[in-house]
Amino acid sequence: MRFNTTDFQNLSEKSLGLMLTGFVALFVSFYIFLSLADDVWEDETFKLDAMVKKFIASFNTPWLTDMMGYITETGSVLWLTVATILVVVYLVLLSDKSYWVATFLVINMLGISGLTKGLKLLFERQRPETLEQFDGTGFSFPSGHSTGAITFYGFMIYLVVICKLSKGWKWVINGFLTIWILLIALSRVFVGVHYITDIIAGLAIGLAWLLVCIVALALLRRR
Template sequence: MKDMSKIAIFTLIGGFIIIVLTMSLFIELAGDVLEDEKFYADRIFQEYIVFAEGDWFYQMMGLVTEAGSVLFLMVASVILAVYLFFAKKSKWYSLFFSINMIGISLLTQVLKLIFERERPELIAQYGGTGFSFPSGHSTGSIAFYGFIVYLLWKTVSTKWLKWFSVLFFVLLAISIAFSRVVLGVHFFTDIVAGMSLGVAWLIICIIVLEFLLWRDRKKRNS
């Protein structure tokens, strides 16, 4: 720790704080779901945010949600993992991106089976099948696009391009999660829980990755 910069140490502390906060939120929601609690937020969002199938916003969200589908994320993840393997000097990037995506997928599926929460509506067209809690589109999108944000933040040197790219992918991940409520295939609390879990898992993977990269740099310089 004494060889780390102050910025790195504060970033590490901030990461752990976010992990604690997001996991606390997930655990709180998970406990209420297990007790079959009815959430006021779910009812409000079901009444005012779910749109009719013929509405233009519904159709637009139907397109947005595909960017978080299992098929899209699987294909995109394989492409990015292969790219990182050959493009980055360190193979840790490719390895931990793979751990990030495979891990969040397994976590999501196991948790769905544990909680067995029924969806508000089953719509196979938009991947709205199976159990509801947590939202797989939310966990997967946060993990995938969050890792892209991490890579962009580290590699893009032009300030305006860096901020534009980061903002774009952050908003895309949030929009994908939000689309699940608009389409009526998830409760709002499924989305919040999925995003919380995704953020916590993503940060854990990045912290371990950064530690291994720091250790490699230290070895080279010693």
């Protein structure tokens, strides 16, 4: 895949529609996160957490837990750090005029890392279980694997959208990436180190930050 200036210029009116959709999604994401954050701050319990935990326990097996353990690793700090470095190297060295794209990918990942750590320290929500095997240490809210997964793989979805691939391949690749984001997020509940509300909050704040970075990048490129 190659990216150049014309890739951005050809978006024209479509890009404006996408940015408008992005602003709406940004508002909804912040609203969902703030609604959950308010209840967590008041130490309220969620019926949804208990319901989802009971539902998963009804069919979860050691084999399924192990499989989810492998999936959850693709949302770990180490995995995403290495993947980000590889993509940045590709964008800078092999792709045409993609320095700003690479820069915003780095901003995207460093920003969500700092934001997630800050929010965890702010809310200090305890995990349902502490399991070092699955990076289940520290505070619980929001889920760091969920924020990391949606910001990194979400940025990959954006790169696929603006690259020179056929429409069919874009749907296939982005469909897979979307499913993978959700699997990483849900894996945290299957391995028992997060509540579902941690996951929803992580996806919401991660999506909000991703959209901020993408909109800022799009506006910069249009200028």
